[in-house]
Amino acid sequence: MGHRFPMANKSFGQHFLNSPTVIKKITSPLPEGVDAIVEIGPGPAVLTPHLAAYKKPIFVIEMDERFVELLAPVVGADNIFRQDALLFDWKAFLEKHNFKSIWLVSNLPYNVSVPLTLSFLRIPEITHMTLMYQKEVAQKILPNDPRNAMGSLHAMCLSQFELQHVVYAPPGAFVPPPKVDSQVLGFKRKANPDIPLSDIDSFESYLRLAFGQRRKQLGGILKNDWGAEKTQTALEKAQISPQIRAEALSYAEVLKLFASSR
Numbered sequence: 502m503g504h505r506f507p508m509a510n511k512s513f514g515q516h517f518l519n520s521p522t523v524i525k526k527i528t529s530p531l532p533e534g535v536d537a538i539v540e541i542g543p544g545p546a547v548l549t550p551h552l553a554a555y556k557k558p559i560f561v562i563e564m565d566e567r568f569v570e571l572l573a574p575v576v577g578a579d580n581i582f583r584q585d586a587l588l589f590d591w592k593a594f595l596e597k598h599n600f601k602s603i604w605l606v607s608n609l610p611y612n613v614s615v616p617l618t619l620s621f622l623r624i625p626e627i628t629h630m631t632l633m634y635q636k637e638v639a640q641k642i643l644p645n646d647p648r649n650a651m652g653s654l655h656a657m658c659l660s661q662f663e664l665q666h667v668v669y670a671p672p673g674a675f676v677p678p679p680k681v682d683s684q685v686l687g688f689k690r691k692a693n694p695d696i697p698l699s700d701i702d703s704f705e706s707y708l709r710l711a712f713g714q715r716r717k718q719l720g721g722i723l724k725n726d727w728g729a730e731k732t733q734t735a736l737e738k739a740q741i742s743p744q745i746r747a748e749a750l751s752y753a754e755v756l757k758l759f760a761s762s763r
């Protein structure tokens with residue numbers, strides 16, 4: 502496609518997309534009703550021009566200062582945040598701009614993809630996301646085979662979003678090619694989340710406890726933290742056997758047990 506990439510900086514997890522098919526799948530269509538687009542880690546403006554073409558307000562957050570010069574003509578110098586996306590001040594950004602429905606797009610740097618996803622799900626104004634992951638991580642968020650696949654990332658994301666597979670990206674879709682396969686997922690915020698955001702921290706602690714030792718029996722794991730009485734009452738109320746392994750729980754059971762534990 503003739504895109505000329507600067508030298509990739511490995512410490513920033515840089516692998517630039519070089520596949521028109523994958524780029525198109527990530528950047529289209531514009532989700533209905535969004536009033537702004539935020540791209541994390543735009544690098545040398547690979548996805549960015551396709552997103553800017555929608556003529557919505559567009560902002561980018563990029564750590565590597567070498568790219569500012571390439572991004573400025575695409576999004577405007579004032580719309581570039583040259584910083585770590587993990588430290589981005591969403592509160593200040595939203596107070597200033599008052600957007601109600603943001604589409605967040607990113608070919609995420611693999612080392613920060615999970616903490617970033619967990620932070621985005623806490624920002625209700627982010628209504629749509631299209632995010633690239635290492636395939637193993639994407640499979641934890643949205644397993645192809647849902648049997649015995651329950652885990653904390655899946656439950657956390659599903660509590661706020663409808664999830665869908667968008668496209669696989671083999672190593673050859675990038676320059677330089679990473680050592681792993683990648684997968685892009687689409688997220689659409691549920692109008693009524695299964696867990697209100699005010700409870701999301703407790704839900705996350707509960708999931709970390711229940712899925713910290715996925716292959717052990719659930720009753721034993723919970724008892725260590727909750728004590729015998731609370732564990733027995735909660736499991737009975739949710740009609741779940743203490744002998745079950747956490748990974749075999751259905752999503753409905755995960756929600757029921759959380760509700761029963763409170």
Ligand SMILES: C[S@@+](CC[C@H](N)C(=O)[O-])C[C@H]1O[C@@H](n2cnc3c(N)ncnc32)[C@H](O)[C@@H]1O
Pocket residue numbers: 513514515516517518519541542543544545546547548562563564565584585586587608609610611613
């Ligand atoms: C995998 S590359 C993707 C580049 C481009 N968007 C593409 O699709 O080809 C990840 C980009 O994220 C940037 N980056 C890495 N860690 C970051 C962080 N914590 N916050 C913001 N940007 C980061 C890197 O400098 C790099 O440009």
